[in-house]
Amino acid sequence: MSNSAIIMPIGGEAVHKICPEQVVLSLAVALKELLENSLDAGASAVDLRLREYSSELIEVVDNGIGIHPNNFEALGKLRSNIRLPSVESWENPQKLVVPQELNLTSINECVLRDNLDVLRTNGFEFSINDSAEVNKKVKLTSTPVSYNWQFGKEDVDEMLFMLQDAPHTVCRSTRLRSMFASRACR
Numbered sequence: 001m002s003n004s005a006i007i008m009p010i011g012g013e014a015v016h017k018i019c020p021e022q023v024v025l026s027l028a029v030a031l032k033e034l035l036e037n038s039l040d041a042g043a044s045a046v047d048l049r050l051r052e053y054s055s056e057l058i059e060v061v062d063n064g065i066g067i068h069p070n071n072f073e074a075l076g077k078l079r080s081n082i083r084l085p086s087v088e089s090w091e092n093p094q095k096l097v098v099p100q101e102l103n104l105t106s107i108n109e110c111v112l113r114d115n116l117d118v119l120r121t122n123g124f125e126f127s128i129n130d131s132a133e134v135n136k137k138v139k140l141t142s143t144p145v146s147y148n149w150q151f152g153k154e155d156v157d158e159m160l161f162m163l164q165d166a167p168h169t170v171c172r173s174t175r176l177r178s179m180f181a182s183r184a185c186r
């Protein structure tokens with residue numbers, strides 16, 4: 001088994017730079033999180049069962065890549081269940097030589113500004129010039145780095161679309177979810 005498939009404790013200051021816990025305030029959010037876990041694991045089929053409107057049972061069965069039995073003990077340990085292949089890979093996102101203009105609509109610019117913390121959690125950094133023309137105020141300056149995976153404007157656009165409906169919610173673009181699924185961890 002490769003190192004990337006082993007659940008390890010999060011060390012030092014890194015534990016304060018991520019937010020692995022999520023507060024679930026409604027059944028809809030709980031179901032969304034469970035479905036995202038299945039998608040992160042590369043599932044192509046998901047069976048969701050509720051009994052008594054979820055008061056007795058919420059069950060998810062999928063065909064995604066599961067957790068290796070060697071990791072079962074680590075799942076219950078505080079600050080050990082992490083999906084990132086390496087926290088360090090997000091701590092130092094790849095700086096772009098030439099910042100990329102995002103050409104955002106005014107609405108998407110507001111969504112980006114309101115959710116900078118979510119985008120930074122995913123490894124994206126931006127420069128914002130309030131005196132620039134409309135649609136030219138925000139530039140992408142850094143992107144997440146993970147082995148051969150490259151991320152960019154399309155990932156930011158997809159995340160902004162998701163954040164319009166669910167602001168301040170940790171979300172992942174399709175390619176980020178695929179990258180996590182390829183690491184066989186969730």
